[in-house]
Amino acid sequence: MLVFVINQNKKPLMPCKPSKARKLLQAGKAKVVRNTPFTIKLLFRSSGYTQPVTAGMDTGSKVVGCAAIANGKVLYQSEIYLRENVSKKMEQRKMYRRTRRSRKTRYRPARFDNRGNSKKEGRLAPSIRSKLEAHFREKRFVESLLPVTEWKVELASFDIHKITNPEVSGIGYQEGDLKGFYNIKAYVLDRDGYTCQHCRGKSKDSRLHCHHIVFRSQKGTDAPENLITLCETCHKALH
Structure with a gap:
């Protein structure tokens, strides 16, 4: 554990041991300026060596x-x-703003193109x-x-496609697992044989859903590895 040190002009110096910092504080030659991480400020002129x-x-x-x-x-x-x-948070702010304006400005003209900041070049x-x-x-x-x-x-940037398939090159980047499928749901249904992976079709329910194994609210992704086919009966039971 080290104690960070700054000089009289708030310029950082090399950190010191807690025992040395304790002696400086007891002698009145330093004062505490931050608890986390613990930082002291010297009250005397120092050489400034770093x-x-x-x-x-x-x-x-x-x-x-x-x-x-x-x-x-x-x-x-x-x-x-x-x-x-x-x-x-921005969606929530948008909802509150619309509610407030509809409540307080009954005859306010419609405004839909008054966000000039969103059109600035280089905006993030x-x-x-x-x-x-x-x-x-x-x-x-x-x-x-x-x-x-x-x-x-x-x-560093990582080639995720090449990690999963080291031999991929050229046009192969456009020919992944989802090639030939309309969307991810179509791929997952075909991968699972259009069969509920929980009851294996025992419920006789023909309606199928793509279920997230790890919920989106728990930072689950839409990757095929996180999706599984469930019938509506099993899907409702899980939710």
């Missing part, structure tokens, strides 16, 4: 990993879970902008704790 610190960030759409090292020792590490509810969707700003926010936070001299960011 060592090279390398920070790294593993970008992601759901979780961001960040760490900083110096002389082979880890000084800082964190995981940031990005917001997944931005779109839902709010959900994407939120994730991007979270990366920069973590970068600024690390730089406020440590004298970072170098950043290394992982921007």
Whole structure:
């Protein structure tokens, strides 16, 4: 465990051991400025000596990993879970706005093209902008704790199709498992032989559904591996 240190001008210095920080606090030469992570501010002039610190960030759409090292020792590490509810919050705001306007402005003219900001060149969707700003926010936070001299960011892109099928190339990228099917539901029904995978057709119910094994509300995907064929009777029993 280390204690982060900043000087009188709020510039980050190298972290120190808790015992040294305790002595500085008891002597009145430092004060606590942050509890998590524990950070102290020096109340006297210091030399400002620092060592090279390398920070790294593993970008992601759901979780961001960040760490900083110096002389082979880890000084800082964190995981940031990005917001997944931005779109839902905006839909909720849209609903409240419409309800309020219909309630308070009975004779208000219809307005449907008054969102000039959404047409700006280079604009990012709010959900994407939120994730991007979270990366920069973590970068600024690390730089406020440590004298970072170098950043290394992982921007690797993965060929998911090639991971599942190493021999794929060229036109093969357009010829996946769903080739020849109208949609994912048609593929899943054909894969399962148009038979309920729970009762195996014992219910004699002819109506079939594509059921999510892991619900969407629990961050399940629409991938075929997460879908299964169920008859309406079994589907209702599960819901």
